Amino acid sequence: MSDLPVVVVGGGPQGLAAGAYLLERGLTPLVLEAGPSPAHAVSQWAHVRLFSGWNELVDPAAARLLEPTGWTAPTEGYPTGGEWIESYLAPLASALGDVVRVGARVTGVSRKGRDRLVDAGRDEQPFTVHVAYADGREERIDARAVIDASGTWTAPNPAGADGLPALGERAAVEAGLVTYLPPTPEQVEQFAGKHVAVVGAGHSAMTAVIQLGALAEAHPGTRISWVVRRGGTGISFGGGAADELPQRGALGLGAKAAVDKGFVELVTGFRTDRITVADGRSVLTDENGVELAPADYVVVLTGFRPDLSFLSEMRLELDATLQAPVRIAAEVDPNLHSCGDVRATGAADLAHPEKDLYLVGMKSYGRAPTFLAMTGYEQVRSVTAALAGDHEAAARVELVLPDTGVCGGSGAFDDPEAASGGCCGAPASPQIVELTVGAR
Incomplete structure (x- = not known):
């Protein structure tokens, strides 16, 4: 499967950063963005100012990809979502070029010739990613690995206190x-x-x-x-x-x-x-x-919740409460977690029984509300290192997260x-x- 691409679901901050890391590692990325433009979800809140500064919003691999184009990293201030797109995310998508496809909604992920029940030869089969394009076309794409960076923006929580829409x-x-x-x-x-x-x-x-x-x-x-x-x-x-x-x-x-x-x-x-x-x-x-x-x-x-519908044929190991990978759930669970002591997470924390499938970015936190952009950048750095066979780099932690100063339990x-x-x-x-x- 070495000639097949690594499909990245979602062309937002983490998805685009994953594309940059994969290129740097000599792997072939294919970034599929459901919206009409890269970072479409960010454009939905373009007027909102982030509480992270520029130094926390630019991924290192992305910066290395952009620098030869004459791009200069913003260094001061706290951008709005629109400024984040204009000054960083849109140039990054342009630098990635044809590996980013917009208007490409992933509707399903499976193993070629294997549904969820089949064990035999499962890990040796490529993934098959089903895509519906904005112009009505459909396609199946074979992939060596799948990084789901689709976020949670399209699945907001309702007003109802029981997690379901209130009556009316x-x-x-x-x-x-x-x-x-x-x-x-x-x-x-x-x-x-x-x-x-x-x-x-x-x-x-x-x-x-x-x-x-x-x-x-x-x-x-x-x-x-x-x-x-x-x-x-x-x-x-x-x-x-x-x-x-x-x-x-x-x-x-x-x-x-x-x-x-x-x-x-x-x-x-x-x-x-x-x-x-x-x-x-x-x-x-x-x-x-x-x-x-x-x-x-x-x-x-x-808040938001993950859309797991297109992963129904995948063997996921998710926490029963948070719908986050089980190995990070206790770190981010608002029922347990307090005082901002969340640690950075990497490939080993994000792995599932489905080999070479990773949920990263906001989606990796399930329903937990504590995610930061820099968390996702560290995740995709580690995941792409693991996919490239650099297990030492994948295991290394290169980020310490800032304390929130609150008890979140x-x-x-x-x-x-x-x-x-x-x-x-x-x-x-x-x-x-x-x-x-x-x-x-």
């Missing part, structure tokens, strides 16, 4: 009253004088809360509700000044300030059960029958008294919370 949620989406995308600056301006509910407690939700809090400050009469499932406030605001990524910590402080100033109403312990559409507005109801005031718009930013989801170190903890019933920003 689909109808609210169809009515244009619920979105799973962070609002653009243009959309934010359209919300002036209206009631907007933000559902979710992660960094994307904090970004939206800061934007909408500024809108409420500038336009009296605008009402912003921030709806989180957990009872308690500490986890909602991140690590602040203790975060080793300052801009990530600043998100929490900015969201906290918006609440403290009264521009954002924080509702905790609210676990959405139903969304009712009436008179062009949405009413969120929780599991106990508590209703929020009718909202003109609901922004659901509750969810052990206090229903039991505030179980919170350790004061990270979580508050009554589990829905509350409107008023906060004061402490000295720092």
Whole structure:
């Protein structure tokens, strides 16, 4: 199979970096991007500013590929998604050339002539990757290995607290009253004088809360509700000044300030059960029958989950809770993990019973929310070394991840008294919370 390409599913930051590493190793990459352009998922949040600086967003192998073209690595500041594409990801895709195909959606991965049940000669057979192109064509591509860097962007979590869409949620989406995308600056301006509910407690939700809090400050009469499932406030605001990524910590402080100033109403312990559409507005109801005031718009930013549908013929070894490779699950599980002590992961951690199949990037974390671009770059460096037979390089760890400065465990989801170190903890019933920003 040495003449066959390594198929990389997804042409985002990690997929393109994988292409660069494979070329550097003398292997043939084929990067398949479902969207109409490289890094299409990033383009969906082009207006959002990253909390990682440029030095954490450019992969070393990609930089080595780009430098002969006259490209210069940006070194200062925190780019938006659009700037990340313009100054790095688009030039990288151009440098990779024909090995990147856009409008190429992978619909299935299997072993040639073998379904999931067949053992005989399985590892000796090439992968067969089924691709549907935007122009209607279909193709099967034989591959020596598959690196799935397709991310999770296309599979957002719903508003429903049980992991399924709330009753009425689909109808609210169809009515244009619920979105799973962070609002653009243009959309934010359209919300002036209206009631907007933000559902979710992660960094994307904090970004939206800061934007909408500024809108409420500038336009009296605008009402912003921030709806989180957990009872308690500490986890909602991140690590602040203790975060080793300052801009990530600043998100929490900015969201906290918006609440403290009264521009954002924080509702905790609210676990959405139903969304009712009436008179062009949405009413969120929780599991106990508590209703929020009718909202003109609901922004659901509750994280993402991996799409495993096209890997149904593959033999995966995934954690039952996170849907992440079992050897990294305990490191990133929000039920267990705390205080930012996630370690870098490599090929050995990402391997599956299906030889030469790897899930990398955000998808490798399953439903966990703690992924950084630099984590994915280290993953693809290690994976491509393993595929090239350089097991010493594959085993080497070349990255230490920054501390978040927060306790991320969810052990206090229903039991505030179980919170350790004061990270979580508050009554589990829905509350409107008023906060004061402490000295720092």
